[in-house]
Amino acid sequence: MRDIVDGLAAWRADGVRFAVATVVRTWNSAPRQPGAAMAVNEHGEVLGSVSGGCVEGAVYAAAEETIKSKKAQQLTYGVSDGDAFEVGLTCGGTIELLIQPEVALIDLDDVLAAIRDGRPVATASIAGNQLVIWPDRTAGTLGDQGLDHAAEQQAAGMLAAGTTGTVRLGHHGEQRQEETEVFVQTFLAPPRMIVFGAIDFAGAVARIGGFLGYHVTVCDARPVFATRKRFPSADDLIVRWPHQYLESTTVDERTVLCVLTHDPKFDIPLLEVALRTPARYIGVMGSRRTHTDRMRRLREAGVSELQLSRLSAPIGLDLGARTPEETAVAIAAEIIARAWGGSGLPLTGLDAPIHG
Incomplete structure (x- = not known):
């Protein structure tokens, strides 16, 4: 919604x-x-x-x-x-x-405001009744006090995970197949996309990130490049050494990191930090030769093979992209494929369901 x-x-x-x-x-x-x-x-x-x-x-x-x-x-x-x-x-x-x-729709104006502002809220609904679950209160009812309690507990867990769906609930908190089906919808702040490197490709990635619903931050240590005029669509613009900013900001399991600097003095300390975060996606720009050198430097810095396996480098899917905009589409395509388990192959040659 x-x-x-x-x-x-x-x-x-x-x-x-x-x-x-x-x-x-x-x-x-x-x-x-x-x-x-x-x-x-x-x-x-x-x-x-x-x-x-x-x-x-x-x-x-x-x-x-x-x-x-x-x-x-x-x-x-x-x-x-x-x-x-x-x-x-x-x-x-x-x-x-x-x-x-x-x-x-209970507390509708407040719910709409919370969604717009990125504040957490969840709704639990059955035909004819709705319960709204805030971090500090509830409003409305599903028509039964026990069911309200069960839905509140379930919604709290789903809100923490950012999941939405239909669940079967007993009236005292237990989940049992024969009990009431309740639709629980959760709303969190948009997931984050942090783009490191204020280059021309970053502008296109920031625009497509916003289009996909991410809260987009562009970070670069060089104030001459990290300007609002160059990145008008970014939600946040940070002038700071990338690794220092990443150490100081919130990164969760929904966050995607796009490292576009392809300069060792930025990349190596940044990736050492990035690989310790729970970020869902860590994509790094650069040629294969650049990436081989990057991997050598990271190994020398003590980064494990398991950690290195998380890197998507070179960043993006092979679309034959040339322009910044085409490259941004290739990066976005890989992010989407990783999120939903897509193969990245043409649908014409696949027998699998189109929508999963």
């Missing part, structure tokens, strides 16, 4: 009624993941997407019904349904949607 937050906030400010359809579960080759959302307002305007175009027409009509009835509904679309071709889900997947009227 993060991508439609601003639109929802504007509708709220204008007093416009609407309904939000959220993907709560998928099977096979459904094109969007749980948490993807589409909103329809009383004037027929649409925000977002739940299937990349496959079932939007049917969801639009269902959302209009929800606005009028003010009652939530849970719907499933897929190839096993007799209506699959009618709603357009011809790509082979199945999606389950929860469609909620805005009047049923």
Whole structure:
């Protein structure tokens, strides 16, 4: 829902009624993941997407019904349904949607503000009821005190991990197959992309990082290059020795590090620090000759082979890229492939499901 937050906030400010359809579960080759959302307002305007175009027409009509009835509904679309071709889900997947009227969305203005500001919040929903879980309080109810407690405990763990999905909960905290299915959606601050080296390629990487939803930081020790004029799209611009900045900032399992300096005096101390972090991706620019020398220097510095195996170097997938923009696409493609387990191969030659 993060991508439609601003639109929802504007509708709220204008007093416009609407309904939000959220993907709560998928099977096979459904094109969007749980948490993807589409909103329809009383004037027929649409925000977002739940299937990349496959079932939007049917969801639009269902959302209009929800606005009028003010009652939530849970719907499933897929190839096993007799209506699959009618709603357009011809790509082979199945999606389950929860469609909620805005009047049923608890603490909505505060939730939207938290998502926009990057503050943690989670929602637990079943058709007709919603519980909002903040770090220090809860609001709303799922209709049962025991279920509320179970959902609160589950949501806290999922919020810490940044995961979203449908879980089965007992009413006293135990997870049992026969108990209530609850959709838990978590919202954290955007993941970080830290780009080291204020070169022309860094500008393109920063732009595509922002497009992918990362909070982008560009860091370089040279103030003549690390300027806001050169990097207007970066969220943060840091003039500092890269390894010193990395030692002082927060890096978690969602962080990606792109080292574009390909200069040993920057790279070696920076990578010694980077390889001690839990960063999900550490990509390093440079020719194969540069990388061979870099690996030698890191080994001499005491970096282990296991640590060195984490490096993606030379950075990016082999797309034949030449320009900074093409190179940024190659880097982004590798980051995405690493995150979701993609092969990086053309889909035309694969039999695996397109959407995982």
